[in-house]
Amino acid sequence: MIALTSLTSVSSLMVLAQASSVGSGRLVGGWGYVGACYGITVAAFVLYSVSLWARRPRAASDSKE
């Protein structure tokens, strides 16, 4: 009986230990993913702006020549 009680206590402690490692059920960290999303988006916008600038119509400058 004592052995059974001890076993139950140990298993309860193990469950509690797992719960403490899981935390409050919220994802922790992840700023790397956030930074990657914003970084990729800004980089793509900058590259696309450069491509628009490179392809801009140059009729006005040509007509001056």
Place this chain on the structure above:
Amino acid sequence: MDKFVKWGLPALTLGLLGWGWWLGLAWAPPDREMGDVQRIMYVHVPLQWMAMLAMFINFVAAVTYLMRQSWKTDALAESAAEVGLLFGTLGMITGAIWGRPTWGVYWSWDPRLTSEAILLVAYTGYLVLRRFVEDPEKRAVWSAVVAIIGAINLPIVWFSVRWWRSLHQTQSSPKTVDPQMVLPLRVAAFGMLALMVLFLVHRYRIALAERRAEVALPEALPTDDPALRAAQSSKVA
């Protein structure tokens, strides 16, 4: 108007996007379950909204072109497709990055993701078609038809999360979201709208200049016929 496009719109874009993203990254609270990872919403959701809007503009311009042919509507359709593809691709990439910590995978053949992938492939095909057809009139008509067919997928993408059991969450509303999350999302969305309009205006000007050059000087265009090409080069020489 030109001054506004040159200075006002870029300033408005930078101001709104900067403010919206600052609010989203530093001011808004972390999500109850997703924590700080949820801050990806302030870039992913506006990107997807603007992609859908640009593709809808492409659809309207294509229908308008078929009803009343004009190089302006053809140029608008082309620009909207390119800008929509840019925003949609970025929306998909940021969504995949968000999926990794929350779903455990970057990609899943879920109805929303699959329909979005088909949408991006359709608009890539639209732009490829425009590259392959040299005759401006044929190109405009054929691509308008493809744009209309491609747009059938727009409501499918939007409603996929409601029609089928999807891993992707359904659309939220301001009633179900913390006001401190609604404000950054709205500001970032208006910033993204300003950027989309800015890109659209510049891309439209490029497309219209190309159309006018093609129509004005058809003999100056490169041709696949070697005999004609030789004749053209001798003319230049």
